[in-house]
Amino acid sequence: MSTSNSGWLVVVGLGPGAEDLVTPQVAAALAQATDVVGYIPYVARVAPREGLTLHPSDNRVEIDRAQHALQLAAQGRRVVVVSSGDPGVFAMASAIFEALEARPEYLNLDIRILPGITAMLAAAASAGAPLGHDFCAINLSDNLKPFATVEKRVALAAQGDFAMAFYNPRSASRPHQFARVLEVLREHCEPSRMIIFARAVSTPDEALNTVTLAEATPEMADMRTVVLVGNSQTRRIGPHIYTPRSAL
Amino acid sequence: MSTSNSGWLVVVGLGPGAEDLVTPQVAAALAQATDVVGYIPYVARVAPREGLTLHPSDNRVEIDRAQHALQLAAQGRRVVVVSSGDPGVFAMASAIFEALEARPEYLNLDIRILPGITAMLAAAASAGAPLGHDFCAINLSDNLKPFATVEKRVALAAQGDFAMAFYNPRSASRPHQFARVLEVLREHCEPSRMIIFARAVSTPDEALNTVTLAEATPEMADMRTVVLVGNSQTRRIGPHIYTPRSAL
Numbered sequence: 473m474s475t476s477n478s479g480w481l482v483v484v485g486l487g488p489g490a491e492d493l494v495t496p497q498v499a500a501a502l503a504q505a506t507d508v509v510g511y512i513p514y515v516a517r518v519a520p521r522e523g524l525t526l527h528p529s530d531n532r533v534e535i536d537r538a539q540h541a542l543q544l545a546a547q548g549r550r551v552v553v554v555s556s557g558d559p560g561v562f563a564m565a566s567a568i569f570e571a572l573e574a575r576p577e578y579l580n581l582d583i584r585i586l587p588g589i590t591a592m593l594a595a596a597a598s599a600g601a602p603l604g605h606d607f608c609a610i611n612l613s614d615n616l617k618p619f620a621t622v623e624k625r626v627a628l629a630a631q632g633d634f635a636m637a638f639y640n641p642r643s644a645s646r647p648h649q650f651a652r653v654l655e656v657l658r659e660h661c662e663p664s665r666m667i668i669f670a671r672a673v674s675t676p677d678e679a680l681n682t683v684t685l686a687e688a689t690p691e692m693a694d695m696r697t698v699v700l701v702g703n704s705q706t707r708r709i710g711p712h713i714y715t716p717r718s719a720l
Numbered sequence: 721m722s723t724s725n726s727g728w729l730v731v732v733g734l735g736p737g738a739e740d741l742v743t744p745q746v747a748a749a750l751a752q753a754t755d756v757v758g759y760i761p762y763v764a765r766v767a768p769r770e771g772l773t774l775h776p777s778d779n780r781v782e783i784d785r786a787q788h789a790l791q792l793a794a795q796g797r798r799v800v801v802v803s804s805g806d807p808g809v810f811a812m813a814s815a816i817f818e819a820l821e822a823r824p825e826y827l828n829l830d831i832r833i834l835p836g837i838t839a840m841l842a843a844a845a846s847a848g849a850p851l852g853h854d855f856c857a858i859n860l861s862d863n864l865k866p867f868a869t870v871e872k873r874v875a876l877a878a879q880g881d882f883a884m885a886f887y888n889p890r891s892a893s894r895p896h897q898f899a900r901v902l903e904v905l906r907e908h909c910e911p912s913r914m915i916i917f918a919r920a921v922s923t924p925d926e927a928l929n930t931v932t933l934a935e936a937t938p939e940m941a942d943m944r945t946v947v948l949v950g951n952s953q954t955r956r957i958g959p960h961i962y963t964p965r966s967a968l
Contacts (some may be wrong), residue, residue, distance in 0.1 A: 608854070
């Protein structure tokens with residue numbers, strides 16, 4: 473394998489789905505790429521063209537995908553790794569650095585991360601401004617951490633009266649955990665606390681469902697949903713849900 | 721004052737500074753606007769053109785500015801309120817809804833929020849992936865909340881081993897508070913904890929300074945800085961700072 477200095481690896485965020493939420497910076501990187509690497513539905517968002525090789529791969533193979541991208545860049549290819557949302561928020565950027573840590577021979581590669589519109593910000597904008605005050609972003613999946621850590625963090629966030637955004641709230645393989653997260657919220661928050669289930673934001677399938685904590689059920693979330701939890705001041709004004717800038 | 725249904729109010733995020741981080745969605749809204757309202761340096765980022773009236777205003781007049789924008793939209797104007805970063809993260813979206821709450825006669829106006837690249841995500845991308853695991857975003861300013869609330873939230877975030885992003889860490893009018901936040905961090909985190917001072921990200925003035933908590937001093941931050949605090953697993957690999965996807 474020959475190593476050329478002309479190769480690079482850029483990890484980009486395609487945003488939550490709408491094409492007009494892809495930044496020009498990301499579009500320019502894609503226009504220069506020779507190879508696009510990523511999870512099947514994200515690679516499918518990139519238009520095929522002459523000179524561009526698409527490398528779609530399945531979910532849950534993030535480290536294999538990251539190693540493949542590093543190899544291609546080391547061969548002199550111009551590689552774009554695509555994530556949805558922002559690549560640094562529960563997406564491929566950290567996986568690339570984990571793979572790099574295991575393969576120090578790639579340390580001199582030109583690696584850059586380009587930000588994107590992450591799901592919670594698009595969901596918040598669709599709802600109004602529920603994240604308008606201090607907030608936490610928590611990945612509810614326990615694929616890579618104990619579920620006890622998730623419960624502890626949700627409880628601390630509630631004690632601090634943070635608004636919250638939950639990524640990956642629920643999957644077929646762990647249907648009971650989001651129910652437990654709702655229980656933790658109920659131990660710390662009033663029943664009228666506002667919760668927004670935002671599904672497939674910015675796509676034709678977009679659906680927002682705003683309920684109180686008392687009304688919330690686990691079935692309201694799936695893996696295409698980001699869940700926003702207001703703080704104690706979050707309220708409705710007309711069709712908008714917002715959190716004031718001030719706090720007690 | 722006549723009220724026309726054709727007016728609208730859109731609150732947009734211009735991103736952290738670079739023009740190629742402005743989404744096409746925001747560019748399209750600006751192209752349709754008759755009026756742009758916002759803080760002087762953000763309005764200055766909008767190119768003047770025939771038929772577009774620019775309304776720059778000073779800092780710390782958010783509610784006056786929001787009321788003015790609502791009035792213009794009620795008069796049938798197509799109004800874009802510009803924020804830097806994302807309008808829903810410590811920016812103008814919540815101020816618009818606060819103003820709307822005080823003026824219910826404007827409740828039927830067409831008001832939309834368009835997301836943007838918020839400073840912490842651009843800073844994280846420049847550094848690597850320090851927000852690659854659960855994190856909190858905290859506004860350190862006590863203009864609109866007691867400083868005790870800031871201290872409590874930083875302590876809870878540290879106890880939960882969240883990574884953190886601090887907005888508005890320091891200003892001339894409150895030089896001692898960020899020193900106190902560093903003290904709170906030192907009570908809960910090990911001295912080797914990584915802290916990134918990211919100034920003017922994505923602009924020609926961009927400067928990233930990564931230090932340990934032991935090395936951090938209040939003077940490393942100013943009002944153009946977003947401060948990123950890693951979690952206990954955040955580490956350096958070559959020139960990159962990243963937080964692994966897994967946690968204990």
